[in-house]
Amino acid sequence: MEETVPKQQSELAALIAQNADTDGVQATAIDRLFLIRSSQPTAPLHALHEPALCIVAQGKKQVILADELYVYGPDQCLVVSIDLPVTGQVIEATPTVPYLCLRLDLDPGELGAVMIEAKLETPNSQQPRRALSLSPVSPQLLDAAIRLIRLLETPQDITILAPLIVREILYRLLSGDCSVRLRQIARGDGQLYAINRAIDWLKSNYSKPFRIDVLASEARMSPSALHHHFKSVTGMSPLQYQKQLRLQESRRLMLGLGMDAATASHHVGYESPSQFSREYRRLFGTPPSRDIARLKNS
DSSP, X not given: OTTHHHHXXXXXHHHHHHHOOSSEEEEOSSTTEEEEEEXXXXXXXXXXXXXXXXXXXXXXXXXXXXXXXXXXXXXXXXXXOSOEEEEEEEEEXXXXXXXXXXXXXOXXXXXXXXXXXXXXXOOOSOOOOOSEEEEEOOHHHHHHHHHHHHGGGOGGGHHHHHHHHHHHHHHHHHHSTTHXXXXXXXXXXHHHHHHHHHHHHHHHHTTSOOOHHHHHHHHTSOHHHHHHHHHHHHSSOHHHHHHHHHHHHHHHHHHHHOOOHHHHHHHTTOSOHHHHHHHHHHHXXXXXXXXXXXXXXX
Protein backbone atom coordinates (compact mmCIF):
# COMPACT_ATOMS: atom_id res chain seq x y z
CA MET A 1 0.00 0.00 0.00
CA GLU A 2 2.83 2.43 0.90
CA GLU A 3 4.48 1.83 -2.49
CA THR A 4 1.22 2.48 -4.34
CA VAL A 5 0.71 6.07 -3.18
CA PRO A 6 3.94 7.57 -4.66
CA LYS A 7 3.15 5.95 -8.01
CA GLN A 8 -0.36 7.35 -7.90
CA GLN A 9 0.97 10.81 -7.02
CA SER A 10 3.38 10.69 -9.96
CA GLU A 11 0.60 9.63 -12.31
CA LEU A 12 -1.70 12.35 -11.00
CA ALA A 13 1.04 14.96 -11.45
CA ALA A 14 1.65 13.83 -15.04
CA LEU A 15 -2.06 14.04 -15.86
CA ILE A 16 -2.43 17.53 -14.36
CA ALA A 17 0.72 18.74 -16.18
CA GLN A 18 -0.60 17.32 -19.45
CA ASN A 19 -3.93 19.13 -19.12
CA ALA A 20 -2.64 22.36 -17.55
CA ASP A 21 0.41 23.51 -19.50
CA THR A 22 0.36 27.15 -18.31
CA ASP A 23 0.39 28.72 -14.88
CA GLY A 24 -2.90 29.63 -13.22
CA VAL A 25 -6.25 28.12 -12.34
CA GLN A 26 -7.81 26.38 -15.33
CA ALA A 27 -11.40 25.21 -15.71
CA THR A 28 -11.95 21.83 -17.33
CA ALA A 29 -14.68 20.14 -19.33
CA ILE A 30 -15.76 18.42 -16.12
CA ASP A 31 -18.15 20.50 -14.04
CA ARG A 32 -16.58 21.94 -10.85
CA LEU A 33 -13.13 20.44 -11.58
CA PHE A 34 -10.21 22.88 -11.84
CA LEU A 35 -6.50 22.26 -12.42
CA ILE A 36 -3.90 24.56 -10.88
CA ARG A 37 -0.29 25.01 -11.94
CA SER A 38 2.48 27.33 -10.76
CA SER A 39 6.09 27.22 -11.94
CA GLN A 40 7.34 29.35 -9.04
CA PRO A 41 6.34 30.30 -5.49
CA THR A 42 3.58 32.88 -5.45
CA ALA A 43 2.77 35.98 -3.45
CA PRO A 44 0.05 35.58 -0.80
CA LEU A 45 -3.41 35.54 -2.39
CA HIS A 46 -6.37 36.70 -0.30
CA ALA A 47 -9.64 35.11 -1.37
CA LEU A 48 -12.93 33.70 -0.21
CA HIS A 49 -12.38 29.96 -0.44
CA GLU A 50 -15.60 28.16 -1.32
CA PRO A 51 -16.32 24.54 -0.26
CA ALA A 52 -13.83 22.38 -2.11
CA LEU A 53 -11.43 19.46 -2.09
CA CYS A 54 -7.84 20.27 -3.07
CA ILE A 55 -5.33 17.51 -3.81
CA VAL A 56 -1.71 18.52 -4.41
CA ALA A 57 0.13 16.17 -6.74
CA GLN A 58 3.42 18.07 -6.70
CA GLY A 59 4.86 21.00 -4.76
CA LYS A 60 3.64 22.57 -1.53
CA LYS A 61 1.19 25.26 -0.44
CA GLN A 62 0.25 27.08 2.73
CA VAL A 63 -3.12 28.51 3.71
CA ILE A 64 -3.73 30.97 6.54
CA LEU A 65 -7.14 31.11 8.21
CA ALA A 66 -7.34 33.85 10.85
CA ASP A 67 -4.14 33.20 12.84
CA GLU A 68 -3.82 29.51 11.91
CA LEU A 69 -1.29 28.19 9.39
CA TYR A 70 -1.92 25.05 7.32
CA VAL A 71 0.92 23.67 5.17
CA TYR A 72 0.27 20.75 2.85
CA GLY A 73 1.72 18.84 -0.07
CA PRO A 74 1.07 15.52 -1.83
CA ASP A 75 0.61 13.58 1.41
CA GLN A 76 -2.45 15.55 2.54
CA CYS A 77 -5.56 17.01 0.98
CA LEU A 78 -7.29 20.23 1.95
CA VAL A 79 -11.05 20.14 2.56
CA VAL A 80 -13.04 23.35 3.02
CA SER A 81 -16.68 22.82 4.01
CA ILE A 82 -18.04 26.40 4.04
CA ASP A 83 -16.99 29.77 2.57
CA LEU A 84 -13.87 31.01 4.38
CA PRO A 85 -11.71 34.12 3.82
CA VAL A 86 -8.18 32.74 3.62
CA THR A 87 -4.71 33.66 2.41
CA GLY A 88 -3.15 31.07 0.12
CA GLN A 89 0.44 30.88 -1.11
CA VAL A 90 2.38 28.34 -3.17
CA ILE A 91 5.67 27.92 -1.28
CA GLU A 92 7.37 25.10 -3.21
CA ALA A 93 7.51 25.16 -7.02
CA THR A 94 10.09 25.44 -9.82
CA PRO A 95 9.87 25.56 -13.64
CA THR A 96 11.09 21.95 -13.80
CA VAL A 97 9.00 20.72 -10.86
CA PRO A 98 5.93 22.98 -10.83
CA TYR A 99 3.22 23.06 -8.22
CA LEU A 100 0.33 20.92 -9.51
CA CYS A 101 -3.06 20.62 -7.85
CA LEU A 102 -6.64 19.68 -8.59
CA ARG A 103 -9.62 21.41 -7.01
CA LEU A 104 -13.07 19.91 -6.96
CA ASP A 105 -15.76 22.30 -5.75
CA LEU A 106 -18.19 20.65 -3.34
CA ASP A 107 -21.97 20.88 -3.42
CA PRO A 108 -23.62 20.36 0.02
CA GLY A 109 -26.77 19.06 -1.66
CA GLU A 110 -24.83 16.39 -3.52
CA LEU A 111 -22.98 15.46 -0.32
CA GLY A 112 -26.34 15.01 1.38
CA ALA A 113 -27.62 12.81 -1.43
CA VAL A 114 -24.56 10.55 -1.18
CA MET A 115 -25.03 10.33 2.60
CA ILE A 116 -28.61 9.18 2.16
CA GLU A 117 -27.84 6.67 -0.57
CA ALA A 118 -24.87 5.22 1.35
CA LYS A 119 -26.93 5.17 4.57
CA LEU A 120 -24.20 7.03 6.42
CA GLU A 121 -25.04 8.10 9.95
CA THR A 122 -25.72 11.78 10.53
CA PRO A 123 -23.57 13.43 13.21
CA ASN A 124 -25.13 14.37 16.51
CA SER A 125 -25.37 17.93 17.79
CA GLN A 126 -21.76 18.03 18.96
CA GLN A 127 -19.68 21.20 18.80
CA PRO A 128 -19.07 22.20 15.15
CA ARG A 129 -15.47 21.78 14.05
CA ARG A 130 -13.21 24.05 12.03
CA ALA A 131 -14.48 24.24 8.45
CA LEU A 132 -10.96 23.84 7.04
CA SER A 133 -8.93 20.71 7.61
CA LEU A 134 -6.05 18.65 6.28
CA SER A 135 -6.42 14.88 5.89
CA PRO A 136 -4.16 12.09 4.64
CA VAL A 137 -4.74 11.21 0.98
CA SER A 138 -5.81 7.59 0.70
CA PRO A 139 -4.95 5.35 -2.27
CA GLN A 140 -8.68 5.02 -2.98
CA LEU A 141 -9.12 8.79 -3.17
CA LEU A 142 -6.08 9.18 -5.41
CA ASP A 143 -7.33 6.40 -7.70
CA ALA A 144 -10.68 8.13 -8.14
CA ALA A 145 -8.98 11.50 -8.79
CA ILE A 146 -6.76 9.93 -11.44
CA ARG A 147 -9.72 8.32 -13.20
CA LEU A 148 -11.61 11.62 -13.13
CA ILE A 149 -8.80 13.56 -14.84
CA ARG A 150 -8.26 10.75 -17.35
CA LEU A 151 -11.77 11.45 -18.63
CA LEU A 152 -10.44 14.70 -20.12
CA GLU A 153 -8.76 12.48 -22.73
CA THR A 154 -12.13 10.99 -23.74
CA PRO A 155 -14.63 13.89 -23.70
CA GLN A 156 -17.42 11.66 -24.97
CA ASP A 157 -17.32 9.75 -21.66
CA ILE A 158 -17.54 12.76 -19.36
CA THR A 159 -21.32 13.15 -19.29
CA ILE A 160 -21.92 9.59 -18.11
CA LEU A 161 -18.82 8.69 -16.11
CA ALA A 162 -17.75 11.96 -14.45
CA PRO A 163 -20.80 12.16 -12.13
CA LEU A 164 -20.19 8.58 -11.01
CA ILE A 165 -16.53 9.23 -10.15
CA VAL A 166 -17.38 12.50 -8.40
CA ARG A 167 -19.91 10.63 -6.24
CA GLU A 168 -17.21 8.09 -5.42
CA ILE A 169 -14.88 10.92 -4.35
CA LEU A 170 -17.62 12.39 -2.16
CA TYR A 171 -18.22 8.98 -0.61
CA ARG A 172 -14.51 8.66 0.19
CA LEU A 173 -14.55 12.09 1.84
CA LEU A 174 -17.70 11.32 3.82
CA SER A 175 -16.12 8.08 5.03
CA GLY A 176 -12.68 9.52 5.83
CA ASP A 177 -11.01 11.71 8.44
CA CYS A 178 -13.00 14.83 7.53
CA SER A 179 -16.34 13.02 7.51
CA VAL A 180 -17.78 14.77 10.59
CA ARG A 181 -17.27 18.25 9.12
CA LEU A 182 -18.79 17.35 5.77
CA ARG A 183 -21.69 15.36 7.21
CA GLN A 184 -22.63 18.29 9.44
CA ILE A 185 -22.91 20.71 6.51
CA ALA A 186 -24.60 18.11 4.30
CA ARG A 187 -27.40 17.58 6.83
CA GLY A 188 -29.14 20.86 6.04
CA ASP A 189 -29.78 21.57 9.71
CA GLY A 190 -27.88 21.84 12.97
CA GLN A 191 -25.33 24.35 14.22
CA LEU A 192 -22.98 24.28 11.23
CA TYR A 193 -25.87 24.86 8.86
CA ALA A 194 -26.92 27.82 11.01
CA ILE A 195 -23.42 29.26 10.73
CA ASN A 196 -23.63 28.83 6.98
CA ARG A 197 -26.87 30.88 6.98
CA ALA A 198 -25.05 33.62 8.88
CA ILE A 199 -22.20 33.56 6.37
CA ASP A 200 -24.61 33.80 3.44
CA TRP A 201 -26.18 36.87 5.10
CA LEU A 202 -22.78 38.48 5.66
CA LYS A 203 -21.79 37.91 2.04
CA SER A 204 -24.95 39.66 0.85
CA ASN A 205 -24.85 42.47 3.43
CA TYR A 206 -21.15 43.03 4.15
CA SER A 207 -21.42 46.79 3.47
CA LYS A 208 -24.14 47.31 6.09
CA PRO A 209 -23.37 48.24 9.73
CA PHE A 210 -22.67 45.13 11.76
CA ARG A 211 -25.34 44.10 14.27
CA ILE A 212 -24.94 40.79 16.07
CA ASP A 213 -28.64 40.62 16.96
CA VAL A 214 -29.66 40.85 13.29
CA LEU A 215 -27.12 38.21 12.29
CA ALA A 216 -28.16 35.93 15.17
CA SER A 217 -31.78 36.22 14.09
CA GLU A 218 -30.80 35.22 10.56
CA ALA A 219 -28.90 32.22 11.90
CA ARG A 220 -31.74 31.40 14.34
CA MET A 221 -29.35 31.29 17.28
CA SER A 222 -28.78 33.44 20.34
CA PRO A 223 -26.07 36.09 19.92
CA SER A 224 -23.77 34.35 22.41
CA ALA A 225 -24.23 30.93 20.75
CA LEU A 226 -23.66 32.43 17.31
CA HIS A 227 -20.44 34.12 18.38
CA HIS A 228 -19.14 30.95 20.04
CA HIS A 229 -19.97 28.53 17.23
CA PHE A 230 -18.99 30.98 14.47
CA LYS A 231 -15.49 31.25 15.90
CA SER A 232 -15.25 27.48 16.33
CA VAL A 233 -16.01 26.99 12.63
CA THR A 234 -14.19 29.92 11.00
CA GLY A 235 -11.45 30.80 13.49
CA MET A 236 -12.72 34.39 13.69
CA SER A 237 -15.63 36.39 15.04
CA PRO A 238 -18.53 37.43 12.77
CA LEU A 239 -17.23 41.02 12.84
CA GLN A 240 -13.75 39.92 11.78
CA TYR A 241 -15.30 37.85 8.99
CA GLN A 242 -17.23 40.89 7.76
CA LYS A 243 -14.05 43.00 7.79
CA GLN A 244 -12.27 40.44 5.64
CA LEU A 245 -15.13 40.47 3.13
CA ARG A 246 -15.11 44.28 3.04
CA LEU A 247 -11.36 44.56 2.57
CA GLN A 248 -11.18 41.87 -0.11
CA GLU A 249 -14.01 43.54 -2.04
CA SER A 250 -12.40 46.98 -1.72
CA ARG A 251 -9.19 45.56 -3.17
CA ARG A 252 -11.12 44.10 -6.09
CA LEU A 253 -12.85 47.44 -6.74
CA MET A 254 -9.59 49.37 -6.73
CA LEU A 255 -7.69 46.87 -8.84
CA GLY A 256 -10.45 45.84 -11.26
CA LEU A 257 -12.57 48.98 -11.56
CA GLY A 258 -9.98 51.66 -10.88
CA MET A 259 -11.72 53.14 -7.82
CA ASP A 260 -9.66 55.30 -5.50
CA ALA A 261 -9.27 54.23 -1.88
CA ALA A 262 -11.80 56.70 -0.48
CA THR A 263 -14.53 55.67 -2.94
CA ALA A 264 -13.86 51.95 -2.48
CA SER A 265 -13.85 52.22 1.30
CA HIS A 266 -17.19 54.03 1.29
CA HIS A 267 -18.63 51.51 -1.18
CA VAL A 268 -17.88 48.58 1.13
CA GLY A 269 -19.29 50.29 4.21
CA TYR A 270 -16.43 52.18 5.89
CA GLU A 271 -17.30 55.62 7.27
CA SER A 272 -13.74 56.49 8.29
CA PRO A 273 -11.03 56.49 5.56
CA SER A 274 -8.31 56.38 8.22
CA GLN A 275 -9.85 53.28 9.82
CA PHE A 276 -10.12 51.67 6.37
CA SER A 277 -6.46 52.42 5.65
CA ARG A 278 -5.34 50.97 9.00
CA GLU A 279 -7.33 47.76 8.61
CA TYR A 280 -6.35 47.40 4.94
CA ARG A 281 -2.68 47.67 5.84
CA ARG A 282 -3.11 45.19 8.68
CA LEU A 283 -4.54 42.58 6.29
CA PHE A 284 -2.55 43.18 3.10
CA GLY A 285 0.71 44.49 4.55
CA THR A 286 0.81 47.90 2.82
CA PRO A 287 -1.49 50.94 2.47
CA PRO A 288 -4.15 50.75 -0.27
CA SER A 289 -2.46 52.98 -2.89
CA ARG A 290 0.90 51.26 -2.55
CA ASP A 291 -0.67 47.80 -2.58
CA ILE A 292 -2.69 48.45 -5.74
CA ALA A 293 0.33 49.99 -7.50
CA ARG A 294 2.37 46.89 -6.65
CA LEU A 295 -0.33 44.55 -7.92
CA LYS A 296 -0.69 46.47 -11.19
CA ASN A 297 3.08 46.42 -11.77
CA SER A 298 3.24 42.69 -11.12
